[in-house]
Amino acid sequence: RVVNDTHGDLTYLRIYSGILKKGDRVLNPGNGKKENISRIFEMHAKDRQALDQVGAGNIVAVVGVKDSITGDTLCDPDNPIILERMDFPDPVISMSIEPNTADDNRKLGEALVLIRREDPSFQSHFDEETGQTIIAGMGELHLEIIKNRLVRDMKIGVEVGRPRVSYREAIKGSAENVRGRFKKQTGGRGQFGDVAxxxxxxxxxxxxxxxxxxxxxxAFENKIIGGKIPKEFIPSVEVGVRQTALSGITAGYPLINIKVELIDGSFHAVDSSQIAFEQAARLALRDAVQKAGSILLEPIMKVVIITPEEYLGNITGDLASRRGMITDTEDRGHVKAVNAEVPLSEMFGYTTILRGMSQGRAANSMEFLEYRPMPPSLQAEMVKSGA
Structure with a gap:
């Protein structure tokens, strides 16, 4: 784990075997870069104790690590090994964030890079179509904490937009031998690409x-035989497929859980180019999705609510109105624990509503569970509105 500190980045490590000494040079086998362990600290809340060395089983903070992030393995350069990485789920909610001044804009860019390094479940990018910076995370509370940290701790003036749910697109069935042909003649050299x-x-x-x-x-698999498409154009077909899928087909959300097989095609000795085959792949994928049929997937959250029994009826009724499915209810001493699965889109501002229903006595936690198909009526409404 990487944490920003006034004296530089502190990298928290767990020692699995051997002894780590101050001044050691270690290898990150994931990226092939070597790191210097300039100082080692044993942390006690805000207090720290400098150490000369540390053995297996200890968790310490070190200074000097520059090119490693959360989940990386550091090891002896003479005995490289990679431990199993942690899997960080994709963000399920996003919102725009705008700096108030030019100075805030400069500081915001640096701050977002720092936060991404500390928190791999947080992402940010610049949307060229809208000219906005988009931040994305694992829930409404996650992004609220990021915003408060930017404003309160880093003293950056920002304004944020309304949270947006990160939906996904998928396909209902399969489509075979779908052709995409891009042909353009402009007087001089033309453009020609043809794929199936x-x-x-x-x-x-x-x-x-x-x-x-x-x-x-x-997944992309090249099944071309006999040189129907020259090898130098195959990567362009894959790029066209992947970029089109990421930008979405039906409602502008990433298309996931698909396999594309390149099975046929043709080329022109003069007019064919990488761009032409990229465009042909885009056309083929769009037609294939229309034939296979598309569905929208929405993020489902696992919600746990702890409440006194007298408020149980109101809370379960409210969850049902939010398309929630209660999976379990159990006793925990004098309170009830309700486990439910609820679409994220129905949970905005839920903590405040829950407090109102329970006179401030109920509490809840929420984490991402999985993506599931959206009800057809809601999907049709979303596609129609261009949400």
Missing amino acids: INLMPYTKEQAEEDGLEFKDNI
Whole structure:
């Protein structure tokens, strides 16, 4: 874990084996870079005690690590090893954030880079279409904490937009031998690209079994034989597929859990180019999704509510009105614990509403569970409104 400190970044480490000494040079086998352990501290809240060395089983903070992030392994350069990484889920909620002044804009960029390094579940990017900076995280509270940290701790003036749920698109079935042809003649050299693809639903487990890369929940397989498309154009087809899927087909949300097989195509000796095959792949994927049928997926949150029994009826009724499904209710001493699965879109401002229903005596926690298909009526409404 990486934490910003007044004297530089503090990197928290757990020592699994061996002895780490002050001044040691260690290897990050994930990126191949070496790190210097300039100082070692044993942390006690805000107090710290300097150490010369530390053994297995201890958790310490070190200074000097520059190119490693949360989840990386550091080891002896002569005995490289990579421990299993932590998996960080994709963000499920996003909102725009705008600096108040030019100076705030400069500081905001630096602050977001720092926060991303500390918190791998947080993401930010600049949307060129709207000219806005978008921050994304694991829930409404997560983004509220980020905003408060920017304003209160880092003294950056910002304004934030309304939170938006990060939906996903998927396909209902498969589509075979869908062709995409891009042909353009402008007087001089033209553009020509022609591809045929198969599209099918696909999972991470299937990709691992087949030995395919599943980056961004998309697998691509080249099944071209006989040189129908020159090898130098195959990567362009994959780029076109992946970029189109990430930008969305039906409602502008990323298309996930798909496999695209490139099975056929043709080229022109003069007019074919990388751009032409990229555009042909875009056209083919759009047509394939229309034939396969698309659905919208919404993030479902696992919600746990602790409440006195006298408020149980009101709370469960409210959850039902939010399309929530109660999975379990149990006794915990003098209170009830309600476990439910609720769409994130129905949970904005829920903490305040829960306090009102229980006179401030109920509490809740919420974490991402999975993506599930959205009800057809809501999906149609969202696509129609262009949400």
